[in-house]
Amino acid sequence: MAARQPGTLTPAGQRLLDTASALFYQHGIRAVGVDAIAEAAGTTKKTLYDRFGSKDALVALYLGRRFERWSAFVAAYLDEHAPDEGPGRVLAVYDALAEWQRDAERGCAFVNAFAEIGGTEHPGVAVIRAEKEAVRALYVRLVAEAGVPEAAATELGLRLALLHEGALVTMTAGGQPDALRRARAAAADLLAAALR
Amino acid sequence: MAARQPGTLTPAGQRLLDTASALFYQHGIRAVGVDAIAEAAGTTKKTLYDRFGSKDALVALYLGRRFERWSAFVAAYLDEHAPDEGPGRVLAVYDALAEWQRDAERGCAFVNAFAEIGGTEHPGVAVIRAEKEAVRALYVRLVAEAGVPEAAATELGLRLALLHEGALVTMTAGGQPDALRRARAAAADLLAAALR
DNA sequence: GACAGTATACCGACCGGTGTGTTTACATCG
DNA sequence: CGATGTAAACACACCGGTCGGTATACTGTC
Numbered sequence: 001m002a003a004r005q006p007g008t009l010t011p012a013g014q015r016l017l018d019t020a021s022a023l024f025y026q027h028g029i030r031a032v033g034v035d036a037i038a039e040a041a042g043t044t045k046k047t048l049y050d051r052f053g054s055k056d057a058l059v060a061l062y063l064g065r066r067f068e069r070w071s072a073f074v075a076a077y078l079d080e081h082a083p084d085e086g087p088g089r090v091l092a093v094y095d096a097l098a099e100w101q102r103d104a105e106r107g108c109a110f111v112n113a114f115a116e117i118g119g120t121e122h123p124g125v126a127v128i129r130a131e132k133e134a135v136r137a138l139y140v141r142l143v144a145e146a147g148v149p150e151a152a153a154t155e156l157g158l159r160l161a162l163l164h165e166g167a168l169v170t171m172t173a174g175g176q177p178d179a180l181r182r183a184r185a186a187a188a189d190l191l192a193a194a195l196r
Numbered sequence: 197m198a199a200r201q202p203g204t205l206t207p208a209g210q211r212l213l214d215t216a217s218a219l220f221y222q223h224g225i226r227a228v229g230v231d232a233i234a235e236a237a238g239t240t241k242k243t244l245y246d247r248f249g250s251k252d253a254l255v256a257l258y259l260g261r262r263f264e265r266w267s268a269f270v271a272a273y274l275d276e277h278a279p280d281e282g283p284g285r286v287l288a289v290y291d292a293l294a295e296w297q298r299d300a301e302r303g304c305a306f307v308n309a310f311a312e313i314g315g316t317e318h319p320g321v322a323v324i325r326a327e328k329e330a331v332r333a334l335y336v337r338l339v340a341e342a343g344v345p346e347a348a349a350t351e352l353g354l355r356l357a358l359l360h361e362g363a364l365v366t367m368t369a370g371g372q373p374d375a376l377r378r379a380r381a382a383a384a385d386l387l388a389a390a391l392r
Numbered sequence: 393g394a395c396a397g398t399a400t401a402c403c404g405a406c407c408g409g410t411g412t413g414t415t416t417a418c419a420t421c422g
Numbered sequence: 423c424g425a426t427g428t429a430a431a432c433a434c435a436c437c438g439g440t441c442g443g444t445a446t447a448c449t450g451t452c
Contacts, residue, residue: 129370242428
């Protein structure tokens with residue numbers, strides 16, 4: 001067979017990762033066992049352990065892939081839908097998030113995963129921390145690029161990230177579908193005040 | 197013995213609820229089994245099931261009690277530490293939250309629980325929804341009492357609740373200890389703008 | 393081209409343990 | 423006698439992970 005690239009997955013491995021990702025997101029990490037993953041993916045636990053080594057490693061991969069897909073999604077969204085500059089570009093992150101959340105009724109996968117694995121040595125914790133840092137960095141960078149002086153851009157960017165996180169939690173645990181719209185409006189006001 | 201008031205717990209029942217509450221908060225619902233709860237409480241599963249009926253019911257009780265304790269804590273804090281009126285009274289909720297979080301390194305128990313039981317028929321889901329609604333109502337009421345016109349008070353109150361939720365998540369999953377300070381500062385700015 | 397050895401991908405059965413919840417018999421106390 | 427509680431075993435299901443094995447493809451040698 002063709003030599004497999006390092007880091008790529010076999011067909012069964014790919015199905016396992018895809019299936020595990022959907023199940024972990026929908027039901028939670030502990031609620032989904034490896035038996036169920038293997039069966040839903042049409043393969044066996046032996047294959048799962050051959051490919052991934054452990055459930056914890058599979059979870060970390062799930063989180064890592066979701067982080068990559070979210071990052072790519074936001075970058076593409078900003079390229080395709082956002083103004084090239086100004087506060088509209090910052091606010092477009094909320095629009096991207098609203099779009100992303102259309103298929104994500106369980107809210108933030110990282111917050112959910114952290115609820116289960118936070119405070120442990122699970123390898124997924126580092127992925128969650130990295131994703132949260134990336135969200136904050138994104139807002140800080142876009143706020144600075146929108147013209148807010150550097151000193152204020154950090155604080156304002158971090159505030160907008162708080163609204164981002166708060167909106168996700170309020171949408172899901174709080175059952176408020178308009179939380180993202182509200183966060184976006186609050187961000188618009190904070191940005192307008194900073195750019196006066 | 198004296199007739200027990202409806203809703204009060206026997207000594208073993210109280211120890212079970214206290215122990216279960218600490219373990220659920222620290223480790224998560226699914227990570228803690230009823231065997232472990234009974235053993236840590238110095239009693240047996242027979243007694244646990246006699247008193248509570250099921251693990252799900254115990255979880256719902258844990259969440260309900262935590263909701264009550266948080267509500268009482270905030271009310272007492274506002275009585276003892278907050279100005280009688282004005283924006284300082286609203287901002288004091290963030291101070292109360294900071295105080296509450298000193299013993300709560302796992303962040304919001306309700307958000308964590310929702311990550312595990314959201315999307316299911318678990319009785320705890322209704323408790324979580326009620327707690328989130330209560331937080332939003334608290335901010336809306338205090339913002340109106342601080343002098344913000346009613347029409348704007350709802351929107352602003354809900355925004356401050358977003359900052360509250362975002363700060364909790366950013367503190368825990370995001371590993372940012374100063375998130376609450378930042379949320380409070382953002383809330384102060386939003387309040388100041390609304391009261392101009 | 394045939395063959396043996398090796399590598400790769402995958403499988404069903406099995407392991408020891410833990411999960412929620414139930415049952416039985418018994419003890420103690422007011 | 424009812425309430426509260428205990429100890430131990432049980433039922434059934436599921437948990438994360440391991441084991442020895444099979445099928446197929448590839449590689450080197452003759």
